[in-house]
Each structure stands twice: as structure tokens, then as C-alpha cells.
Amino acid sequence: MYTKFIVGVVYCLIGAEVFLRLFAPQPMIPRHVCATYYGIRGNAPNKTYWHIGEEYKIKLYTNSKGIRSDREIPYEKSQEIKRIVLLGDSFGMGYEVDYKDMFSTRLEYYLKDQYGINAEVVNLSTSGHGNAEELLVLQNEGLKYHPDLVLLAWHTTDYDDNVRSGLYGLNDNLLYRKNKTYLPAVEIREKLNKIPGYAFLEQYSNLYSFFREIAGSKTKEWLTNIKRKQQINIKLNDTEKQADIYAKELTLSLLKEIKKTSEENLAQFLLLDIPVRKDRDVFYSNFPLPLDQAKLIFNIYSPIDGFLQYKGEKIYWEKGHGHFTPLGCDIVGKGLAKYIIENQLLK
Amino acid sequence: MLFNSVAFFLFFVIIYSIYILLYKKYHWQNILLFVASYIFYGWWDVRFLYLIILATVIDYLTSLLVDRGRLTPRQYIKAFAFLLAAAFFCVTVQWDAVSWYLNGLKPVIDIDWNALLPLSIKSWWVFNLTLIVSIVLSIVGPPILRSKWATRRFHMFVCVFLNLAILGVFKYFNFFADNLITVFNHFGFEIGQWTYRIVLPVGISFFTFQALSHTVDVYRGQIKASDSLLELAVYISYFPQLVAGPIERGAHLLPQFQRPRIIQWDECREGLWLIFWGLYKKVVVADNIAPVVNSVFGPYDSMQLTTVPEDGVRCLLAIYAFAIQIYCDFSGYTDIARGVAKLMGIDIMLNFNLPYVAVNPSDFWRRWHISLSSWLRDYLYIPLGGSRRGTWCTYRNLILTMVLGGLWHGAAWTFVLWGAFHGLILVLYRVFGLNEITEKARFPMNIIYMVIMFHLVCFGWLLFRAQNMTTVSLFLKSIWTSFSWSTEAAECLRIIVFYGWFLMLFQLAQAKYKSLNPLTNSPWFLRLNIWLFVVMSILVLSPRKAQEFIYFAF
Numbered sequence: 001m002y003t004k005f006i007v008g009v010v011y012c013l014i015g016a017e018v019f020l021r022l023f024a025p026q027p028m029i030p031r032h033v034c035a036t037y038y039g040i041r042g043n044a045p046n047k048t049y050w051h052i053g054e055e056y057k058i059k060l061y062t063n064s065k066g067i068r069s070d071r072e073i074p075y076e077k078s079q080e081i082k083r084i085v086l087l088g089d090s091f092g093m094g095y096e097v098d099y100k101d102m103f104s105t106r107l108e109y110y111l112k113d114q115y116g117i118n119a120e121v122v123n124l125s126t127s128g129h130g131n132a133e134e135l136l137v138l139q140n141e142g143l144k145y146h147p148d149l150v151l152l153a154w155h156t157t158d159y160d161d162n163v164r165s166g167l168y169g170l171n172d173n174l175l176y177r178k179n180k181t182y183l184p185a186v187e188i189r190e191k192l193n194k195i196p197g198y199a200f201l202e203q204y205s206n207l208y209s210f211f212r213e214i215a216g217s218k219t220k221e222w223l224t225n226i227k228r229k230q231q232i233n234i235k236l237n238d239t240e241k242q243a244d245i246y247a248k249e250l251t252l253s254l255l256k257e258i259k260k261t262s263e264e265n266l267a268q269f270l271l272l273d274i275p276v277r278k279d280r281d282v283f284y285s286n287f288p289l290p291l292d293q294a295k296l297i298f299n300i301y302s303p304i305d306g307f308l309q310y311k312g313e314k315i316y317w318e319k320g321h322g323h324f325t326p327l328g329c330d331i332v333g334k335g336l337a338k339y340i341i342e343n344q345l346l347k
Numbered sequence: 348m349l350f351n352s353v354a355f356f357l358f359f360v361i362i363y364s365i366y367i368l369l370y371k372k373y374h375w376q377n378i379l380l381f382v383a384s385y386i387f388y389g390w391w392d393v394r395f396l397y398l399i400i401l402a403t404v405i406d407y408l409t410s411l412l413v414d415r416g417r418l419t420p421r422q423y424i425k426a427f428a429f430l431l432a433a434a435f436f437c438v439t440v441q442w443d444a445v446s447w448y449l450n451g452l453k454p455v456i457d458i459d460w461n462a463l464l465p466l467s468i469k470s471w472w473v474f475n476l477t478l479i480v481s482i483v484l485s486i487v488g489p490p491i492l493r494s495k496w497a498t499r500r501f502h503m504f505v506c507v508f509l510n511l512a513i514l515g516v517f518k519y520f521n522f523f524a525d526n527l528i529t530v531f532n533h534f535g536f537e538i539g540q541w542t543y544r545i546v547l548p549v550g551i552s553f554f555t556f557q558a559l560s561h562t563v564d565v566y567r568g569q570i571k572a573s574d575s576l577l578e579l580a581v582y583i584s585y586f587p588q589l590v591a592g593p594i595e596r597g598a599h600l601l602p603q604f605q606r607p608r609i610i611q612w613d614e615c616r617e618g619l620w621l622i623f624w625g626l627y628k629k630v631v632v633a634d635n636i637a638p639v640v641n642s643v644f645g646p647y648d649s650m651q652l653t654t655v656p657e658d659g660v661r662c663l664l665a666i667y668a669f670a671i672q673i674y675c676d677f678s679g680y681t682d683i684a685r686g687v688a689k690l691m692g693i694d695i696m697l698n699f700n701l702p703y704v705a706v707n708p709s710d711f712w713r714r715w716h717i718s719l720s721s722w723l724r725d726y727l728y729i730p731l732g733g734s735r736r737g738t739w740c741t742y743r744n745l746i747l748t749m750v751l752g753g754l755w756h757g758a759a760w761t762f763v764l765w766g767a768f769h770g771l772i773l774v775l776y777r778v779f780g781l782n783e784i785t786e787k788a789r790f791p792m793n794i795i796y797m798v799i800m801f802h803l804v805c806f807g808w809l810l811f812r813a814q815n816m817t818t819v820s821l822f823l824k825s826i827w828t829s830f831s832w833s834t835e836a837a838e839c840l841r842i843i844v845f846y847g848w849f850l851m852l853f854q855l856a857q858a859k860y861k862s863l864n865p866l867t868n869s870p871w872f873l874r875l876n877i878w879l880f881v882v883m884s885i886l887v888l889s890p891r892k893a894q895e896f897i898y899f900a901f
Contacts, residue, residue: 012879019883210887226452 020206027053039181088153092125101326106333130161156286400433409506414572522758550590561597587684593718608692618689625682630889633675746770
């Protein structure tokens with residue numbers, strides 16, 4: 001009876017894997033993150049792994065500091081190099097594209113090739129980071145690289161990420177530190193990694209990828225709802241609206257704090273507003289302020305005009321997790337380089 | 348609360364666990380079902396509960412009067428206390444004054460007492476009116492009941508009138524008012540938009556029909572009136588079939604609430620299969636095919652576009668897709684409802700029996716929405732005279748029944764035309780003796796008759812889905828004049844085949860083995876693989892956001 005049950009379960013698991021491969025292949029995008037000394041997630045150092053989807057097969061590697069780079073980057077900076085510290089989430093980390101195609105790599109290329117500037121991008125992005133974590137990354141790690149420019153890749157998911165992490169809160173519109181750490185699922189992940197065969201499943205199983213994504217997105221949704229409920233003490237009908245206002249105000253405060261930190265350390269600050277894709281040729285900004293107002297406070301670059309020049313082409317992946325394609329990265333890298341030069345941000 | 352939502356899953360798990368714990372205590376189970384059904388219905392809008400309670404009270408009182416000719420004070424007080432409580436808790440109390448938030452992980456309920464029970468007359472009018480009606484009836488009721496007017500027939504008509512009045516006001520008021528305005532405007536009388544916009548309560552057509560058929564059955568002597576208000580309330584509001592049927596009959600469902608239910612393993616197994624198969628039809632087939640339909644019909648809804656579609660093939664495919672969508676959406680709901688009821692030891696009637704293998708219109712209506720078609724037959728077609736009063740009367744009765752059946756679906760002329768079209772083909776098949784020919788046909792002629800009938804049904808679906816007659820004519824013109832292939836048409840076909848192939852295979856097996864559950868006698872290994880396929884399809888292929896059922900609008 002026991003043997004029959006085990007055989008049945010194994011058969012069902014194999015059957016489910018076969019079903020997924022035949023009818024709904026899943027993008028396999030393992031994440032290798034670990035706890036940093038300052039209490040948030042960072043990329044696991046010295047890792048090599050793959051992102052495999054219907055539209056791509058990408059090799060990722062991190063150096064000894066967990067940076068997605070083909071070389072080690074010392075904290076000290078030579079005089080002839082301009083440094084750009086990049087803060088961001090999976091978009092910044094270049095998920096679903098090769099290292100050579102990442103927008104940070106393209107930015108380095110265009111700055112050198114078209115404007116003769118020897119710039120180096122230190123990519124401190126980690127998948128899942130919001131602006132709260134990005135502020136901590138800048139304070140604890142980014143400043144050690146003596147950046148000339150801090151570039152932040154802002155994405156609409158940052159609203160929920162900022163509320164969910166609970167690292168910062170707003171009290172009478174003043175930003176204050178709430179929790180010391182935010183390490184979601186890091187402990188579970190570390191335990192799972194010790195199980196023999198887990199790494200193989202994570203890398204090659206459609207079934208594992210499917211359930212991990214479901215579990216991840218549902219847990220995120222649930223945590224966000226709880227955190228939103230904790231922030232608001234108002235009538236039920238207005239909760240969603242108020243929660244949105246709170247998330248926007250918190251996000252703006254965090255961005256202003258990152259700008260202030262950068263400028264206090266003699267670095268310029270630039271925001272990349274990653275557009276939301278509605279269709280192949282319809283994009284919009286979800287930034288907390290309209291772009292003309294945002295420009296009064298921040299240096300902000302939106303690649304929407306650049307995207308529209310390639311109307312109808314694939315700028316975001318459509319069968320994976322919806323990050324930039326190499327074309328999307330190239331448009332962003334080129335546009336950023338131009339914006340930096342025009343606004344003399346690396347002077 | 349949608350069947351295909353996490354909220355319903357949690358709701359059902361909790362209710363079912365308590366239901367099992369109350370095994371053999373059927374009275375307590377009825378109380379549980381009563382509470383669960385009202386929570387289920389109140390989830391949409393708590394105010395709608397007043398309507399269902401009103402229908403229940405009307406049916407309770409009139410069925411007792413039809414059956415016994417009198418009411419005891421206890422029955423009267425019980426009914427109006429129930430209605431007054433409904434008026435107070437469902438309409439007067441403003442539940443949106445209650446909110447909650449989290450203090451740490453502890454939920455805190457916040458009540459705005461000033462807003463909870465408003466003192467304005469406007470907020471109390473339903474309660475006051477209910478109170479006045481109950482007092483007036485308690486005074487004038489006894490003399491009326493003693494008068495010569497108070498016959499069984501009179502009480503039955505009161506029930507029919509009041510239930511149809513509820514339906515008329517909430518479902519058809521806007522429709523008739525709008526048409527009246529149009530007619531007046533046509534003759535030069537500008538009366539403007541004075542119509543009071545009334546919200547359509549979900550499932551109103553289902554529960555009013557179910558309520559009034561109970562009293563009619565009592566009148567016909569098919570069942571006895573129930574003395575228990577609780578049992579009748581559960582019969583009318585039983586949550587699995589409350590909002591989209593099947594429209595049950597008192598003789599079939601009510602006795603099941605009057606005795607202990609026995610839950611058997613075979614029934615549970617069948618119930619589970621029905622739930623998963625219904626979910627498959629709804630979330631895998633209907634919801635994934637819906638974008639094909641919407642992409643073609645969408646631009647023509649509300650007259651946004653008035654040009655002839657360029658690719659007729661795509662229009663035709665969209666109509667086929669709608670035929671699949673509406674079948675899977677509606678029969679999926681019924682399957683889930685029947686499955687959920689089976690797990691509770693309750694049998695709900697069959698509502699669909701492979702409608703697209705029908706060979707003639709009569710056959711189709713014996714297979715499609717069986718509970719409505721049999722309801723229309725028993726409570727409309729036969730009382731009108733059925734086929735007993737000569738040929739012309741039979742044809743008139745058929746068309747009238749189908750037109751009213753069309754109007755039951757929604758307050759729009761396209762539904763009326765849809766009903767009239769079905770009435771017309773029913774008549775034409777009778778006139779030319781095609782019913783006998785098609786039913787006696789053997790292979791391959793029966794397949795040809797099926798294909799013809801399917802296309803007639805599809806024409807009906809075009810009338811049903813299009814929001815105006817201009818769209819119908821544009822689509823027909825496109826199919827007729829520009830029947831050309833396009834890449835969009837190829838994509839439509841790909842989606843239909845990808846999501847529909849297993850359904851078609853399964854339906855072929857159902858037709859071949861003449862069993863709606865061909866899995867019962869199949870080898871366990873085949874059953875295991877089919878279960879695996881269905882469960883994985885639901886998990887993987889369903890759209891992320893739960894979609895409403897089409898028939899909730901009716």
C-alpha cells in the first residue's frame with residue numbers, strides 16, 4: 001500500500017512535469033540571494049546559474065561581492081574612471097538578458113564609444129529590492145565605491161516593495177526607520193539549498209518553477225495586504241485609495257532620501273523610470289509624480305519616446321517574466337548615456 | 348463570491364467541515380445551510396438579501412394559504428418578523444460603517460456608530476413600509492381570507508403576481524422605461540431621462556422562478572406546503588444553485604431538506620469530479636476563449652464600430668468560440684453546483700446533456716438549460732394550452748414561450764429576437780416534419796443534422812451576444828461577402844483548438860458511451876491520467892484573475 005502510494009505520487013509529479021513541458025513551459029528563473037551584514041537581501045557571491053525561457057537561455061554569474069559582473073570591482077577608484085552606482089531590482093540586475101546586453105553594460109559602451117567617457121557601472125541591483133532596500137544598499141555598500149553618479153532604476157513594483165518591507169515608515173510625512181531587517185524567505189532558501197538535488201530542481205524543473213512563482217506571488221500579495229492594513233486606520237471603503245496615497249508618499253520620501261544621501265557624498269543622482277508595458281506599442285509611466293513635476297525635483301529619464309521609435313518590436317519579453325529584451329536594454333542604455341551627457345551628470 | 352475564487356474555496360471548506368460535524372442532525376445542518384447561503388448571497392451586496400427574503404416570505408405565506416386556506420398567528424408573526432429583521436439588518440443598517448485594520452497582527456474592528464444606524468427617513472423607508480404592510484395585513488387579512496375571493500387560485504395568482512412584480516421592477520423596469528421614452532420621443536413628446544436606474548440583483552431570475560414554481564406545485568397538489576420557514580428559506584436560497592441555477596422544483600429539492608442526508612463515498616467521488624470538471628470548463632476553456640470572442644465583438648459593442656469586419660472567417664470563428672464559451676461557462680457553473688451539493692448528500696437536477704449533439708431544436712432544448720426549458724414547458728407552454736388546442740395555437744404557444752424565455756435572459760431586444768428565432772425554428776421543424784426525420788436518422792445523416800442544428804444554434808448565439816441588430820447584420824455581411832483568411836483568424840483558431848480539444852474529445856466519449864461520466868467504468872490508469880490532466884490544466888492554464896460567470900447577469 002505504502003509503495004503504491006509513493007509510486008503514485010512520483011508518477012503524478014512526473015506527469016505534471018511532462019504536462020508543463022508540453023502545454024505550458026515555465027520560464028526557469030532561479031534567484032540566488034543571501035542575507036547581507038546590514039539586514040537585507042543581496043546577491044549570493046560567486047554563483048553561476050541560468051535563466052531559461054522559451055525566448056532565451058541566459059548565463060548569469062556574480063563576482064565575490066555578489067555583483068553581476070565579468071570582473072572584480074575594488075572599492076577604490078582610479079582617477080581616470082567615472083563611476084556609476086546602479087541601484088535596482090531584477091530590471092537593474094539584467095534578468096533574462098546576457099551580461100553583454102544589460103542596459104548597464106550598454107550604458108558603459110555608449111558612454112565610451114559615443115562620448116569618449118571611461119565609465120564603470122557598479123551594479124548593486126538585487127531582484128526583489130524596493131527603494132527602502134536601495135537606500136540601505138547605497139548607505140552600506142554603494143558609497144564605498146565613491147560614485148560620481150547614483151543611478152536608480154525605478155519600477156512600479158517599488159510601491160508595494162516599500163510598504164511590504166517595513167524597513168521605513170512615514171510619521172507626519174517624515175521618514176523614519178521602522179524595522180532593522182527584512183529577509184523574506186532567505187532562511188528557508190538557505191535550508192532548501194542544503195537538500196541534495198534542490199539546485200537541480202530549481203534550475204531545470206518546470207513544476208518547481210511554477211509552484212515557486214505561485215507561492216512567491218501569493219505570499220507577496222498577502223504580505224502587502226497585511227502591511228497596508230497595518231498602515232491605515234480608516235473606513236474600509238477608502239482603505240485602498242489611502243493605502244495607495246501612503247505608498248506613493250513613502251516612495252517619494254525614500255527617493256528624496258537617496259538623492260540627499262548621494263548629493264551629500266558628492267554624487268549626482270539620476271532616476272530611470274522603467275515604463276509599464278500595456279501593449280507592444282503602448283507604454284506608460286507609473287511614477288508617483290507626473291514627469292514634468294518630477295523633473296523639478298529629480299534628474300529623471302524615461303525611455304518611452306525611445307521605445308515608441310521601435311513601434312511593434314519586442315522590447316519586453318512576453319513569455320517570461322516581462323523584463324527588457326536586448327533591444328529594450330540597448331534603447332535604455334543609449335538613452336541614459338545621452339541624458340547623462342546632456343545634463344552633465346558625469347562632469 | 349465566485350465558485351472559481353479562493354474566497355469560495357475557504358468558505359466552502361469551513362462550511363463543509365461544520366456540515367460534516369453536524370452529521371445526522373439535519374435540522375442543525377439546515378440552519379448552517381441557511382446562514383451559509385445568506386453569507387454567500389450577501390457577499391455581493393447585503394441589501395439584495397432583503398429581496399430573497401421577501402420572495403421567501405411571499406412564497407411561504409401564499410403556499411400555506413393555497414394548501415390550507417388559512418394561516419396561524421404563529422406562521423404570520425414568524426414570516427413578518429423575518430422580513431422586518433431583513434429590512435432592518437440588510438437595508439437600514441449601513442454595514443460600510445464597519446471597517447477593520449491590523450494593529451500589529453491583531454485585527455481591530457472600527458465602527459462608526461453615527462453612520463451605522465442613520466436617523467434619516469430615507470434610510471428607514473424599507474423598514475417602515477414593511478412594518479406598515481405587516482400591520483395593515485394583520486388587520487385586513489382575516490376578513491379577506493373569509494371572503495369569497497380567497498380561493499386557492501387567488502392565493503396562487505397573488506404569489507405569481509408578487510414574484511413577477513419583483514422580477515419586473517428589478518430586471519425590466521429600466522428596459523421598459525427606456526423603450527417608453529424612445530416611443531414618446533419618436534412621436535415628438537420630449538420626456539427626457541427620468542428613469543430611476545435600478546441595480547440588477549444577481550440571480551434574481553433564478554430564485555424568483557424557483558420560489559413561484561413552489562407555490563404553483565402546491566396549487567397543483569404535487570407537494571404539500573412546508574410549515575417550516577427555515578426549510579423553505581434554504582430551498583429558495585441554497586447557495587450552490589442560488590445565483591445561476593439549475594432552477595429547482597419543490598418536489599425534488601425541498602424534501603431533501605426535510606430528512607437526514609446520507610453522504611456516500613461514491614457520491615462524493617462523483618461530486619469531486621463534477622467540481623473539477625466544471626472548473627475545467629469554466630476557467631480553462633470558457634475564460635481562455637473569452638478573449639477571442641471579446642476581441643471580435645468588443646469593438647462593435649455599444650456601437651463603437653459600424654464598419655463591416657474585414658475577415659469573415661474570424662467573425663465565424665468568434666461565433667463558434669462564443670458557442671463554446673457560453674456552454675462551458677454555464678454548464679461549468681452547473682457542474683460545480685451539482686458537485687458541491689453531492690458532497691453534502693443533496694441531489695440537484697441535471698441542467699445540460701451534450702446540447703451540441705442535438706439534431707433538432709426540440710432535442711436541443713431537451714439538452715440545453717434543461718431546468719429553464721422544462722420550467723417554461725410546465726408553467727408557461729402547458730398552461731397556455733400546449734399542443735392540445737390545434738396546430739396554430741401550438742405554434743403560437745411555442746413562439747410565445749420562447750420569446751418570454753428569451754426575455755427571461757435579459758432586458759434587451761436582442762434576447763427577445765433570440766427567443767423568437769428559437770421559437771421560429773421549433774415551429775418550422777414541426778411544420779416540415781423534420782423532428783421525426785432527424786431523430787430516426789442513422790450515421791452519417793445524423794452527423795449532418797447535428798452540424799445543421801449547431802449552425803442554427805450559432806446563429807442564435809450571434810443574436811444573443813451582439814448588443815444590437817447592426818452588429819448582427821455587419822457580421823453576417825462579413826461572413827457572406829468577405830470570407831477570407833487572416834493571421835488573426837489563424838490565432839483565433841489556434842486558441843480554440845488549444846483550449847477546446849480535450850473538451851471535444853471528452854464530449855465525444857460521453858456521446859459514444861451515452862454517459863455523462865464515462866470515467867466510472869474506465870481503467871484506473873486512464874482515470875488517473877485524466878484527473879492529472881484536468882487538475883494541472885486548472886492550476887496552470889487558468890487566467891490569473893477570476894472571471895464572473897456569464898449567467899450571473901441573468
